[in-house]
Amino acid sequence: MANGLIKRDVIIIGAGAAGLMCAIEAGKRGRKVSVLDHTKKTGQKIRISGGGNCNFTNINAGPEHYISQNPHFCKSALSRFTPGDFILLLRKHGIGHREKEEGQLFCDEGSGAVLNMIRKECEEAGVEIHLNCRISEISKQKFFKVVTNRGAFFSGSLGIATGGLSYPKLGATGFGHKIAEKFGIKITPLKPALVPLLFNQKDLRSFSELSGVSVKAKVSCNNKEFYGNILFTHKGLSGPAILQISSYWDNGDAVHIDLLPDIDILKALIEKRQSRIEMKNLLALYFPRRFIQKWCEMYIRSKPVCQYSDKELEEIVRCLKNWEIKPAGTEGYSRAEVTLGGVDTDELSSKTMEAKKVPGLYFIGEVVDVTGQLGGYNLQWAWSSGYAAGRYA
């Protein structure tokens, strides 16, 4: 497109899930919409989501699965564009889906199908998408003015859908937060979330050799608890249960891990009270052998079960049910699925996502202080908040 003055009804910055959904809805209302993105592709996080299978929503999407300074804020948008609405959209395009555990819905044909569907919807709604579009200035007088390498855009409505700070290699920047600050809009503290945890030096020396081992566990921290796999990496712990708890973990906190949440292990040990089987061999019935050998080396002196006193058995059970680790940190934004915190929800209308102080300015998706748990909740927030703004922008 040649450089020049470009007049639109709605400009949206960020061609991710939230920005594109907002553009579709605004376009359907007959608004002339342009979406600007500085990368060369649309919806890059949609493409990699769910390991390429796009965990596009969760049928349980409700406020209890989101973290925000105002836990009620997300209710309105989630109730007006629901998981069922997204399923209807998939059906309209003949795309199938399947449910995995805990209400997580995945696309049968992979994330590319979802992305193609969104692009098609954009086309039908007359949305223009400008990629490789670098923005140098945003200001507001009567209209918003967005100066870019593709020309200067003017619009009455401006949607900020630039996401969070996670995965900078896919184009994430702090641009949306900076725009909020420029307009005097508060930002809540930001941190990487849904992110692998790093071992402290002592645990790293002991456990890094377990890289690749996975164990089913119940993980808790700060009164939150998640059940699922934990995965040893060469730096620390990952896997669904660890990613979930990472969003509730703060520097210095201990994480407690119940390594046998499904088994009454004390009863099992007492039943073998007279046995000459070595403890590490008995416990290997419940764990990957590599893991339990290391764990026994670290925490107990393995000997035949019949040689333990009751007190010693109770202590082993206590250790297994409450393995405590003190992570040194997280793997940071480069590996975090999302960013916790963002545009303070007090600054926005929960119905329209419009900034209370700046008429015509909308914030949607991950840039807002609404962060979902693992399992399709973040994309649902992007769709719902994008839809809400698209009805009014």
Ligand SMILES: Cc1cc2nc3c(=O)[nH]c(=O)nc-3n(C[C@H](O)[C@H](O)[C@H](O)COP(=O)(O)OP(=O)(O)OC[C@H]3O[C@@H](n4cnc5c(N)ncnc54)[C@H](O)[C@@H]3O)c2cc1C
């Ligand atoms: C590896 C991975 C897997 C995930 N899997 C899932 C999943 O299966 N299910 C789920 O619900 N969630 C998942 N998520 C989270 C989910 O993808 C995001 O929360 C969601 O995509 C956020 O959408 P958004 O539109 O708000 O932001 P984004 O998708 O991040 O889009 C922001 C857009 O803004 C653009 N942008 C940024 N800065 C600028 C700038 N200065 N100028 C112009 N453009 C700019 C970016 O290039 C990007 O295109 C995953 C995340 C990751 C990283």
